[in-house]
Amino acid sequence: MNKDRRRFLKLLTSYFGLLAAKDGVYVRLLGGENLSQDSTADAEAYNPEDHLYAYAIDTRKCIGCGMCVKADRLENKVPPKNFRTWVERYRISEAGDVDIDSPSGGENGFPPRVSGFNVAKAFFVPKLCNHCRHTPCIQVCPVGASFHTPEGVVMVDSGWCIGCGYCVQACPYGSRFINPETHCADKCTLCYHRLVKGLQPACVQACPVGARQFGDLKRAGDPVRQLIARERVMVLQPTLLTKPNCYYLGLDQGVR
Numbered sequence: 001m002n003k004d005r006r007r008f009l010k011l012l013t014s015y016f017g018l019l020a021a022k023d024g025v026y027v028r029l030l031g032g033e034n035l036s037q038d039s040t041a042d043a044e045a046y047n048p049e050d051h052l053y054a055y056a057i058d059t060r061k062c063i064g065c066g067m068c069v070k071a072d073r074l075e076n077k078v079p080p081k082n083f084r085t086w087v088e089r090y091r092i093s094e095a096g097d098v099d100i101d102s103p104s105g106g107e108n109g110f111p112p113r114v115s116g117f118n119v120a121k122a123f124f125v126p127k128l129c130n131h132c133r134h135t136p137c138i139q140v141c142p143v144g145a146s147f148h149t150p151e152g153v154v155m156v157d158s159g160w161c162i163g164c165g166y167c168v169q170a171c172p173y174g175s176r177f178i179n180p181e182t183h184c185a186d187k188c189t190l191c192y193h194r195l196v197k198g199l200q201p202a203c204v205q206a207c208p209v210g211a212r213q214f215g216d217l218k219r220a221g222d223p224v225r226q227l228i229a230r231e232r233v234m235v236l237q238p239t240l241l242t243k244p245n246c247y248y249l250g251l252d253q254g255v256r
Ligand code: SF4
Pocket: 128, 129, 130, 131, 132, 135, 136, 137, 138, 154, 170, 171, 172, 173, 174, 175, 176, 187, 242
């Protein structure tokens, strides 16, 4: 194990207060044998302290094709009927009534809906864990299995999770679930195992219209960093003060 990995493990273990933790913790966090093979970047040279990740979604671009949901399921072996990311269809009537659906998380696209609903506007909203800075999910975990990495990614250590589901209840965005196969809390990791290899999250790579963008706020000239600085970005449910690291462009006021 090289110096950087030791440093990362030390950071993680000191966060947990588990100074006796073994290398297995690190392997689990990196996704073990699931590391993507299509990268030339050197994961050995990766230093978490050099990065601060952020995610951006342009709702004006999303076409509801569901490629992102499919890619995520494939990349992260997400069990059927569970989602680490999903897409919602919003229909807002002239009277301001809001109708939301997300059949199969939008994984297979959205069939047309014919109803008496007087649609004034309609659009898609991709969602995922917001990797909040103020995290109710981390606060309620009784065993410290949920934590922030130095890069701002919210993770779950399956080696410590007892599957109590408190974090699932605490997340106001519905971003977590109990994995029926591992019996642990599960959620988006921003494809952390890909990031250390210099790759984008699978959902970002799969989006055919660039509605999803991923960036590093510690990198000068980063497109997402510039976008956050220059555009009118919004976050989901800002009144909750969770300080999401997932930013939206063109977000309608009717979105919850
Ligand atoms: S979206 Fe939910 S699971 Fe993700 S960091 Fe925020 S509170 Fe936690």
